[in-house]
Amino acid sequence: MTAVDETPTTESPMPPPTRSSPSSSIVLAYAPILVAAALLALVPLRYGDTGSTMTVATEGMAFAAYAIAFNIIFGSTGQLFLCVGALAGTGGFASAILADRAGLPMLGAMVVASLCSAFLGGILSWVSVRRALDTIFIGIVTLAFSLSFQNLILGQREWTGGETGIFVEAGKDTILHDRNPSYYVFLGLVVVYLTIFRALQRSRTGWAFRALRDDQLAAELSGVDVARYRVLAGTVGSAMLGFAGALFAHSGRGFIGPSTFSFGDVDVRVLVMLVFGGLGSLLGPVIGAVSLTVLDEVLIDYAQLRPIFYGSVIIVFFLGFRRGVVPAVTDLFRRRRRR
Amino acid sequence: MIAAILDGIVLGLQYGLLGVGLTLIYGLAGVLNLAHGQIAVLGAVVVSVQMGNGMAAVPAILIGLAASSAALLVVDLTIMRAVYRQSGETRILLGLLLMLGVAFIIDGILVWKYPIERLGLRIGGDPIAILGVKMSRGSLLASGITIAAGLVLVVFFMFTKFGLAVRSVIQDEQGARLVGVNPARVRTFVFGLSGVLAGLVAVTRSMTGPIGADNTISLTILALIVAVVGGLRSVPGAFVAGVLLGIVDRLSSFYIGTYITTIILLVCAALTIVIRPTGILGGSSG
Amino acid sequence: MSSPLLEVSGLSAGYSGENVIRQISFEVDQGEAVTIIGSNGAGKSTLFKAIISILRPTTGSCCFDGVDITRLATHKISRLGLAYVPAERHLFPELTVIDNLHLGAYPKRPDPAVEAMVFEVFGRLAERRTQHAGKLSGGEQQMLAVGRALMSKPRLLMLDEPTTGLAPLLATESYTALGHLRDSGLTIVVAEQQVPLALELASRGYVLEDGRFGLTGTSDELAGNPEVQRAYLGVA
Numbered sequence: 124m125t126a127v128d129e130t131p132t133t134e135s136p137m138p139p140p141t142r143s144s145p146s147s148s149i150v151l152a153y154a155p156i157l158v159a160a161a162l163l164a165l166v167p168l169r170y171g172d173t174g175s176t177m178t179v180a181t182e183g184m185a186f187a188a189y190a191i192a193f194n195i196i197f198g199s200t201g202q203l204f205l206c207v208g209a210l211a212g213t214g215g216f217a218s219a220i221l222a223d224r225a226g227l228p229m230l231g232a233m234v235v236a237s238l239c240s241a242f243l244g245g246i247l248s249w250v251s252v253r254r255a256l257d258t259i260f261i262g263i264v265t266l267a268f269s270l271s272f273q274n275l276i277l278g279q280r281e282w283t284g285g286e287t288g289i290f291v292e293a294g295k296d297t298i299l300h301d302r303n304p305s306y307y308v309f310l311g312l313v314v315v316y317l318t319i320f321r322a323l324q325r326s327r328t329g330w331a332f333r334a335l336r337d338d339q340l341a342a343e344l345s346g347v348d349v350a351r352y353r354v355l356a357g358t359v360g361s362a363m364l365g366f367a368g369a370l371f372a373h374s375g376r377g378f379i380g381p382s383t384f385s386f387g388d389v390d391v392r393v394l395v396m397l398v399f400g401g402l403g404s405l406l407g408p409v410i411g412a413v414s415l416t417v418l419d420e421v422l423i424d425y426a427q428l429r430p431i432f433y434g435s436v437i438i439v440f441f442l443g444f445r446r447g448v449v450p451a452v453t454d455l456f457r458r459r460r461r462r
Numbered sequence: 463m464i465a466a467i468l469d470g471i472v473l474g475l476q477y478g479l480l481g482v483g484l485t486l487i488y489g490l491a492g493v494l495n496l497a498h499g500q501i502a503v504l505g506a507v508v509v510s511v512q513m514g515n516g517m518a519a520v521p522a523i524l525i526g527l528a529a530s531s532a533a534l535l536v537v538d539l540t541i542m543r544a545v546y547r548q549s550g551e552t553r554i555l556l557g558l559l560l561m562l563g564v565a566f567i568i569d570g571i572l573v574w575k576y577p578i579e580r581l582g583l584r585i586g587g588d589p590i591a592i593l594g595v596k597m598s599r600g601s602l603l604a605s606g607i608t609i610a611a612g613l614v615l616v617v618f619f620m621f622t623k624f625g626l627a628v629r630s631v632i633q634d635e636q637g638a639r640l641v642g643v644n645p646a647r648v649r650t651f652v653f654g655l656s657g658v659l660a661g662l663v664a665v666t667r668s669m670t671g672p673i674g675a676d677n678t679i680s681l682t683i684l685a686l687i688v689a690v691v692g693g694l695r696s697v698p699g700a701f702v703a704g705v706l707l708g709i710v711d712r713l714s715s716f717y718i719g720t721y722i723t724t725i726i727l728l729v730c731a732a733l734t735i736v737i738r739p740t741g742i743l744g745g746s747s748g
Numbered sequence: 749m750s751s752p753l754l755e756v757s758g759l760s761a762g763y764s765g766e767n768v769i770r771q772i773s774f775e776v777d778q779g780e781a782v783t784i785i786g787s788n789g790a791g792k793s794t795l796f797k798a799i800i801s802i803l804r805p806t807t808g809s810c811c812f813d814g815v816d817i818t819r820l821a822t823h824k825i826s827r828l829g830l831a832y833v834p835a836e837r838h839l840f841p842e843l844t845v846i847d848n849l850h851l852g853a854y855p856k857r858p859d860p861a862v863e864a865m866v867f868e869v870f871g872r873l874a875e876r877r878t879q880h881a882g883k884l885s886g887g888e889q890q891m892l893a894v895g896r897a898l899m900s901k902p903r904l905l906m907l908d909e910p911t912t913g914l915a916p917l918l919a920t921e922s923y924t925a926l927g928h929l930r931d932s933g934l935t936i937v938v939a940e941q942q943v944p945l946a947l948e949l950a951s952r953g954y955v956l957e958d959g960r961f962g963l964t965g966t967s968d969e970l971a972g973n974p975e976v977q978r979a980y981l982g983v984a
Contacts, residue, residue: 203555250736259494259554260735263690267728270683274728278721387679391566394559427574434566441559442544623854630840630851636802637838639822640831642854642900 152325156317159409163310167303176420177302178375183416184309188367189389190396190408191316195323196360198403199332200353202248203262205386207364207393209272212384213240214365215372216276216283219379222293224282229293229373237365243268244361245354252350269386276381288380294373305374312370313409316363321405323359332356395433398440465595466716467709472601472670474708475608476663480681481688481700482615483659489632489695490652493545493557497537497565498660499681504568505530505661506673510581519583523665530664531657537564538653546646565682572675580674583665600669607666611659612701619697628652632695660685683728690731693741703742751814753778753904753935754799754830759808761798767806768794769959776904781926781936783946785970785980786956792939793835795956796906800825800832813903827855831902835909837893841882845873848881848892852899859901866895869925886913891922904935911942923949943980947971 163184170176189207196204204210218236221227227235247268251261276283283289298304323329331352335342343349372379382388392415400411419429480498487495495501509526513519541564545557585603589596619625630638631648638645664673664681688707692700707727714723734741752775762768769791776782786792797803799810801822809818817825826832840848849866850858867874870891876884881892890910897905907926911919923945930936930949939956940946947953947967955963955976963973970976 254736254739256735256739257554258551259558260739262558263494263686264732264735266686267732271725271728274721274724278719278725391562428570430566430570430573432570434563434568434570437563437566438541438560441556441563442541623850623857626843626847626851627854629843633840633842634838636834636836637840638851639802640800640826640834640838641851641896642823642826643851644821644823 153318153321155406156314156321159317159406160310160314163313163409163413164307167306171303174302177306179416179420181306181309181375182371183412184306184313185367185371186389186392186396186416187313187409187412188309188316189364190393190400190412191313191320192360192363192367193393194397194403194408195320195363196244196356198397198407199323199329199336200356201258201336202251202353202357203258204244204247204265204357204360205262205390206247206265206269206272208384208386208389209269210240210244210361210364211368211371211389212272212276212379213243214368215379215384217365218369219289219291219293219372220282222373223289223291229297232293233366233369233373236369237362240365240368241358241362244364245358247361248354248357249350252353266386269390273381273385276384284380286381288378288383291372291377291379295377297373299370299374300377308374309370312367316367317405317409319359319363324405328352328355391433395436398437463713464593466712468592468595468597469601470709470712471705472597472605472708473712474705475605475612476666476704477684477688477708477711478701478704479608479611479659479666480663480685481692481704482612482697483656483663484685484689485692485694485697485700486652486659487656488689489697490628491542491546491557491649492554493542493561494554494686495534495656496558496561496682496686497568498656498685499683500565500568500572500678501530501533501657502660502664502681503572503673503675503678504533505657506581506664506668507572507576507579507675509661509665509668510579510674511576513581514579526665527658527661530661531654533568534653534657534660535650537561538650542649542653546649565678569675569678572678577675580672581664581668582672583669585669598670604666604669607662611662615697624648624651683724687727687731691734691742693734693739693743696741696743699741699743706742752776753813754937755811756799757809757811759795759798759805759810761794761803761805761808763794763803767959769798769956771808772956772959772961773808774954774961776935776937778903778935779930779933780952781930781938781950783943783950783953783967784937784939784956785941785943785946785953785976786939787941787979790956791959792956793908794959796832796834796908796939799906800830802834826900829900829903830906831897831900831904832906833893833897833908833910835912837889839881839889839893839896842880844878844880845884845892846877848896849899852896854900856900858899862899862901866898869928870895887915887918890914894922894925898929902934904937905929907936907938909939909941911940911945919945941980943976944971 166180167177170180189211193204193207196202214236217239218232221232221235222229247265251264256264277285279285294300299308323332331342331347334345334347335349335352339349368384396411396415397408398411399414400409401407422428422432484495484498487493505526508529509522512522512525541560542557545553545560548556583600585600587599589598590602591597619629627638627643628648628651630641630643631645635645667673688704689700691707692703707730710730711723711727714726738744754776756775757773759772760767760770772795784792784795794803798805801817801820805818809816811817812825812828812830815828817828817830840851843851849863853859872888873891873895876888881889884892890913894907894910910922914922919942926936926938926949936949938946938949947970950967952966953964953970954961955970963970963976
């Protein structure tokens, strides 16, 4: 059962089990990913004919990917990066500009763009560590970055189309623009990201993450290089965000604009998804993403009330189920088993 | 250039008051009020609606200020109770996130119910020349009101017993308890005061341009930037930061451009955190 | 005999679920000076914090002047007349000495007579009236902390290691001042590691070891006790 690694908060940082663990535990550890993937793979079978639904579903998968990356940065190491959209957007816009304007092959542009995001995220982590910034200050600095990015996009009309955005040429003739295949591509991305998350959790790196998130001072004293691991989380998570953003830019409608990666459109949704699904848990991001996507569609007629809904979710969940739905349900299972 | 600087001072005074409102709540309760702009616009919208119904300006403004104040009071007396039970970083994070939720709710209501309501207080009369620059009466009245509010705050904090009590809670909450100050009551008062200040800024801003539901986010961001540059816990720091940033804002807008200006202000905030977190005046005063 | 001013029964308290003090019971009568002796970590601060409600006790109760203060909020206990000078002092660093003192009297108006007395007892503070509390030396801050507590005209004054960081001369001066206050009727409970001064001030004391009261007796008895001498008085 995945229960053991699910608890996000206080647990004593014990070293991971030695290499001689039986292969069955590896299967158990990664099984949930396969189950989720199998379930989600069924979606096109039911809705594959409706263009609008599949677009929404694909976007939902993209957000799941964002959420998993944010889970690594915030859930694992407690760095409140309020710039998820900006990091994904760096990947998206950089890749689009590199591919369309500088003539790079699409895949190459995506890699370079992801490196840009990784670099920015790494710098944000590094500065936060060097200046020993509290969580709230990291939040404010990254928020400033997020808003600056937004204004940069709006201001540099020549490169980014300003308020109207740009059409992305690269990728138009790949499967990324085919309705159902693009869904599977993003689902694949989600599976890869989940695997990365799980592998990190079970590795020595994951143990270090937990140690420094729970008690930074204690971790330092027991020899954990806090700086290195925080920068690692920030860089890896940002790279994942950049790549997902780039993939998004080259797919679907082939259009990106200021609202594609803005704080209100990305960060808040990702936050709500993680809050709902469970910060720090493996499938939390996916469950949150699916739930929110479905809910948004069901309430499409009340789209105006969306901000009110998001705000209420944030308040209710942070006041009540502080760890999210997934941990709450897992706790329920654990309590049931003990009886 | 002088015109830009004078405009900057007019704007800066209001930025200062905006930042003070945010600083008070953060210094008092460790809560980062990300709904400050929303509260401000709420007040402005109420004023506008009342005036639309035929009420005169002054009573409408009073009702508007009461509305924004009441909104924050409700938040303090309900949602924030859970936040106060925490301490340290947990409190700060929880407060921040809950206020984000509140911001969304208020924003959503304003955009849904009053999307086109705009408050614009036109002050009649010819412009008056200051240092050779023609300043509109609206700007001057706005500045006058802001300065007056600032003076009232100064008198309150420096010369009244309760003002001293507020400062004590900002500087050492535990110490305040030990001398008999009730932090909960002080917090409630400050939330109410912050609401009044927010509404007041929206009203004065409306004397030089329309204020409505689409200004919520920019006002919150400005309040945040000013408060951060002021040191997040320093009321005088926020005021000074506000004036300086107002001047920077006008000069930059005039010579460079709007989007870059916002980026410059944001960079100021980020640099303050990274280089000198105690803000422009340093220290942790109240 | 009138009831005790402070009554503590079966008090246990601690941090993160672990009790630091266990089943502490004692009484203090009006006008007494009592000392609690113990080494670092024994639980002296925890005891005071539990009484003044900075910490929530896990079991037990406290009664001050007939009022049950076990669950009462700190600021309300302070207003009842129980003043506490913590080891960390908790002064207001950006306020002047005068402002700090005036806040001590909150919510009442500061009594000029009491203020004058504080300045007379703590001469050095008078010279620093308008300085910010954060700029004072350690000794001056300690004096200010005590002075601030006195401004509320308390019935009972609890002090947690009031001589930490003070030069010996200053420590003796402070205790002399406390002695004067005791003589004029103030009830005092002081926790100390610097035992000789405390035993001189107090009429009786308790030894706190591992969260429980062990030895107890009059100051003379404690001073004469060989164990106390070995552990706290530096006598071989």
